[in-house]
Amino acid sequence: MPHVTEPLSLDAEAQDLLFREARTANTFTDEPVTEEQVRAIHGLVKYGPTALNSQPLRVVLLRSAESRERLVRHMAEGNRAKTRTAPLTAILAVDTDFHEKADTFFPDRAERIRESFADPAVRQEKGTFNAALQAGYFIIAVRAAGLAAGPMTGYDSEAVDKEFFTDGRYKTVLVVNIGRPGPDAWFPRRLPRLGYDEVVSEL
Amino acid sequence: MPHVTEPLSLDAEAQDLLFREARTANTFTDEPVTEEQVRAIHGLVKYGPTALNSQPLRVVLLRSAESRERLVRHMAEGNRAKTRTAPLTAILAVDTDFHEKADTFFPDRAERIRESFADPAVRQEKGTFNAALQAGYFIIAVRAAGLAAGPMTGYDSEAVDKEFFTDGRYKTVLVVNIGRPGPDAWFPRRLPRLGYDEVVSEL
Numbered sequence: 026m027p028h029v030t031e032p033l034s035l036d037a038e039a040q041d042l043l044f045r046e047a048r049t050a051n052t053f054t055d056e057p058v059t060e061e062q063v064r065a066i067h068g069l070v071k072y073g074p075t076a077l078n079s080q081p082l083r084v085v086l087l088r089s090a091e092s093r094e095r096l097v098r099h100m101a102e103g104n105r106a107k108t109r110t111a112p113l114t115a116i117l118a119v120d121t122d123f124h125e126k127a128d129t130f131f132p133d134r135a136e137r138i139r140e141s142f143a144d145p146a147v148r149q150e151k152g153t154f155n156a157a158l159q160a161g162y163f164i165i166a167v168r169a170a171g172l173a174a175g176p177m178t179g180y181d182s183e184a185v186d187k188e189f190f191t192d193g194r195y196k197t198v199l200v201v202n203i204g205r206p207g208p209d210a211w212f213p214r215r216l217p218r219l220g221y222d223e224v225v226s227e228l
Numbered sequence: 229m230p231h232v233t234e235p236l237s238l239d240a241e242a243q244d245l246l247f248r249e250a251r252t253a254n255t256f257t258d259e260p261v262t263e264e265q266v267r268a269i270h271g272l273v274k275y276g277p278t279a280l281n282s283q284p285l286r287v288v289l290l291r292s293a294e295s296r297e298r299l300v301r302h303m304a305e306g307n308r309a310k311t312r313t314a315p316l317t318a319i320l321a322v323d324t325d326f327h328e329k330a331d332t333f334f335p336d337r338a339e340r341i342r343e344s345f346a347d348p349a350v351r352q353e354k355g356t357f358n359a360a361l362q363a364g365y366f367i368i369a370v371r372a373a374g375l376a377a378g379p380m381t382g383y384d385s386e387a388v389d390k391e392f393f394t395d396g397r398y399k400t401v402l403v404v405n406i407g408r409p410g411p412d413a414w415f416p417r418r419l420p421r422l423g424y425d426e427v428v429s430e431l
Contacts, residue, residue, distance in 0.1 A: 032265045033272075034374030039242040044275040044369075062235045064424055069236075071421040072247040074367065076381045078419040084428045092431040129420060151381075154360050154401065161364020164277065166247075171237030178279045178354075189431075198357065216281040217332060218274040221267055225287045228295040228392075 043168050048211045050173035051107050053204035058113040058172060066166040073162035077138055078130045081123035081152040082159035083195055085116040095188050096200070101179035104200075111175065111202035116185070117163060118195040119156035121149050153198060160199045167203055173210065175202035246371050251414045253376035254310050256407035261316040261375060269369040276365035280341055281333045284326035284355040285362035286398055288319040298391050299403070304382035307403075314378065314405035319388070320366060321398040322359035324352050356401060363402045370406055376413065378405035 033040065041047075063086065075081070087093050093114060097105050108114055120126075124142035127135035142148045160176075167174040177200045185197045236243065244250075266289065278284070290296050296317060300308050311317055323329075327345035330338035345351045363379075370377040380403045388400045 032262070032268050032374075033372050035242055035245060035372035036239070039238055040272060040372065042238060043246075044272040044365075047275065049277050059235070063428060065235050067424050067428055069243060069247040071427070072250065073364065074252050074377075074379055078421075080422050080427070082427065086428065086430040088430060126422065126426070129422065129426075131419060153357070157357050157360030158364040158367075161276065161361040162247075162368065164361075165365065165368055169236050169238035169243070171235075174277075176277055199361075216334060219283050219329065219332065221270050223329070223332075224274070224283070224285065225266060225270055225289065227263075227289040227291060 042171070043165050047168045048173070048215065050175045050202070050204070050206040050210040051212070052207035052210045053107070053111045053173070053175075053202065054207045055110075055112060056205050058203050062170050062172065063113075066163070066170050069166040069169055070159060070162045073159060075155040075158060076151065077134070079123050079138075079152070079155055080126075080130055080159070081119050081121075082156040082163070083118045083120050084163075085118065085189060087114040087116065096180075096185065099181045099184040099188060100177070100200075104177045104179045107175060108177070108200070108202055110207075112204040113202070115163075115201045115203060116189060116197055117156065117160050117199040117201060118190065118197050119149075119152045120195055121145065121152050122194050123152050124148060149196070153196070156198050164201065167201070172203055173206045176200070177202070245374070246368050250371045251376070251418065253378045253405070253407070253409040253413040254415070255410035255413045256310070256314045256376070256378075256405065257410045258313075258315060259408045261406050265373050265375065266316075269366070269373050272369040272372055273362060273365045276362055278358040278361060279354065280337070282326050282341075282355070282358055283329075283333055283362065284322050284324075285359040285366070286321045286323050287366075288321065288392060290317040290319065299383075299388065302384045302387040302391060303380070303403075307380045307382045310378060310405055311380070311403070313410075315407040316405070318366075318404045318406060319392060319400055320359065320363050320402040320404060321393065321400050322352075322355045323398055324348065324355050325397050326355050327351060352399070356399070359401050367404065370404070375406055376409040379403070380405070
């Protein structure tokens with residue numbers, strides 16, 4: 026039986042894998058990340074809740090050196106080397122026309138959902154929020170696959186969107202390197218976390 | 229030893245607890261959610277990565293009937309009864325002045341971080357994105373505590389902000405009911421999830 030630390034139900038090994046011991050990796054080995062692994066990651070992410078089950082997150086996988094280079098040139102200097110050498114890089118994007126899939130994600134209310142998201146500005150705001158929730162699930166699911174995630178926001182997002190999403194429907198929200206951690210993958214010291222009383226209050 | 233389903237490293241029981249079997253609860257028992265449980269949830273959430281370790285999520289716990297009622301009156305009709313009867317309701321908010329804590333969360337770059345977030349519009353956008361990532365970790369961590377989460381976006385967010393965050397610094401991003409699932413807690417059928425090929429593509 027897995028070891029459980031009260032008051033959590035999740036076993037301690039899983040707590041470590043997903044949260045306590047997991048770190049943002051800055052180097053990777055060249056062991057490939059397989060499609061089977063990405064399918065297993067999606068198989069978890071898809072169950073995470075979103076408003077009205079809207080699931081606006083889309084994922085573009087960059088594997089070839091050529092596709093990677095199209096991204097790297099729009100990234101901050103400090104993110105380039107690791108993005109070139111990670112076995113897989115995922116662009117996480119929001120589909121700002123997510124409501125068009127309402128027949129699939131909420132068949133009984135599809136018409137009403139499409140109407141309530143008629144305004145593109147509302148779709149962009151709500152879509153981005155729900156895609157960000159799903160990006161959180163995605164990072165946890167990468168770790169659930171025994172892989173390290175390297176999420177990055179240091180890039181020119183307008184340029185990345187122009188490069189990959191010419192019709193303007195998808196907007197990049199996060200870029201994540203994925204692979205097995207390589208030598209010196211972590212910063213020596215984990216950055217400090219805010220304490221309970223700095224984050225949580227009660228009324 | 230926990231049962232592992234290749235190619236995931238996370239054991240199958242944990243996969244079920246956090247993703248596969250977890251559902252958004254709509255009714256709750258009256259078993260209290262203890263501060264010890266919330267501290268354990270925070271003890272996981274805090275490790276989830278955020279841009280520049282900025283950790284902009286703040287959590288306001290509503291326990292008393294009185295504080296709950298202040299929220300309920302700004303909620304959509306369909307969210308009222310369950311929010312009144314959940315043992316605990318959490319308002320998840322973004323601290324739009326998160327950069328003021330840079331000395332704590334990134335001591336070596338505090339000055340540069342404060343400068344780069346001088347613009348309140350940038351802070352609101354980036355802060356909301358990172359708070360949403362953390363809201364994703366929060367939902368997973370509630371489940372890790374063996375509790376059901378009931379995340380909701382059906383409320384008048386301006387009115388909720390005016391009610392609870394009079395100085396405008398915090399902005400509500402999500403409301404989450406927390407507790408043990410009660411009778412008929414779930415909709416009979418889980419809503420459909422988008423398939424791999426609708427979400428993931430490769431370049």
